Amino acid sequence: xxxxxxxxxxxxxxxxxxxxxxxxxxxxxxxxxxxxxxxxxxxxxxxxxxxxxxxxxxxxxxxxxxxxxxxxxxxxxxxxxxxxxxxxxxxxxxxxxxxxxxxxxxxxxxxx
Amino acid sequence: xxxxxxxxxxxxxxxxxxxxxxxxxxxxxxxxxxxxxxxxxxxxxxxxxxxxxxxxxxxxxxxxxxxxxxxxxxxxxxxxxxxxxxxxxxxxxxxxxxxxxxxxxxxxxxxxxx
Numbered sequence: 001x002x003x004x005x006x007x008x009x010x011x012x013x014x015x016x017x018x019x020x021x022x023x024x025x026x027x028x029x030x031x032x033x034x035x036x037x038x039x040x041x042x043x044x045x046x047x048x049x050x051x052x053x054x055x056x057x058x059x060x061x062x063x064x065x066x067x068x069x070x071x072x073x074x075x076x077x078x079x080x081x082x083x084x085x086x087x088x089x090x091x092x093x094x095x096x097x098x099x100x101x102x103x104x105x106x107x108x109x110x111x112x
Numbered sequence: 113x114x115x116x117x118x119x120x121x122x123x124x125x126x127x128x129x130x131x132x133x134x135x136x137x138x139x140x141x142x143x144x145x146x147x148x149x150x151x152x153x154x155x156x157x158x159x160x161x162x163x164x165x166x167x168x169x170x171x172x173x174x175x176x177x178x179x180x181x182x183x184x185x186x187x188x189x190x191x192x193x194x195x196x197x198x199x200x201x202x203x204x205x206x207x208x209x210x211x212x213x214x215x216x217x218x219x220x221x222x223x224x225x226x
Contacts, residue, residue, distance in 0.1 A: 031212060033212075033214065035216075040218070041218070042118075042201060042216050042217060042218040042219045043148075043156065043201060043203075043216040043219075044216065045213060045214050045215070045216075048212050048213060048214070050211070050212050056210070056212065056213065058213055058214075059213075059215065090155050090156070092155075092156075100158070101146070101158040102158075103155030103156050103157065104155055105154070105155055106154075106155050
């Protein structure tokens with residue numbers, strides 16, 4: 001079964017405390033991406049990765065880092081979270097050749 | 113800067129009616145235009161997508177119409193059902209140096225009344 005897994009699903013943290021949200025896929029998709037969803041602003045892309053060791057900025061990369069050391073994993077790192085990063089985060093994958101795309105279940109992050 | 117503008121923000125349709133959601137883009141360096149459906153508490157799901165060399169694509173009750181010269185594309189939901197009530201997002205994928213970057217519209221909340 002095609003699956004995109006995100007952990008944790010819910011997180012409440014404090015300003016400045018480094019955190020990592022993991023994303024893992026079992027479909028061998030080349031493309032992975034992170035989005036944040038905020039009321040009234042829709043979905044905005046943070047970072048994306050076309051393949052291992054290839055990453056690029058989306059529309060709102062400030063305050064975030066990513067890495068793609070393995071094809072299946074694409075963690076999102078917040079080195080020093082701030083309250084304006086409180087949001088709902090989605091990881092997604094895309095298989096170019098079969099043109100299928102899957103989103104993870106989301107991670108709701110609150111930064112106090 | 114917003115490169116994909118979606119309208120309306122919300123839409124109420126009676127069961128059996130046609131739902132139409134419109135998107136307009138500014139950047140001509142887009143090569144793929146997907147639509148997503150999102151139910152409350154869930155992640156978005158790819159619904160249907162079109163490439164710019166095609167003017168229309170139909171999958172079941174869902175149709176994308178694409179007007180390259182006007183830089184507009186729209187989603188039509190025929191025979192709308194209460195189960196179609198969700199938020200719909202259009203998007204555009206960049207080609208060229210930003211290949212793979214996705215820009216989304218603001219979303220449309222669709223409510224289908226029984």
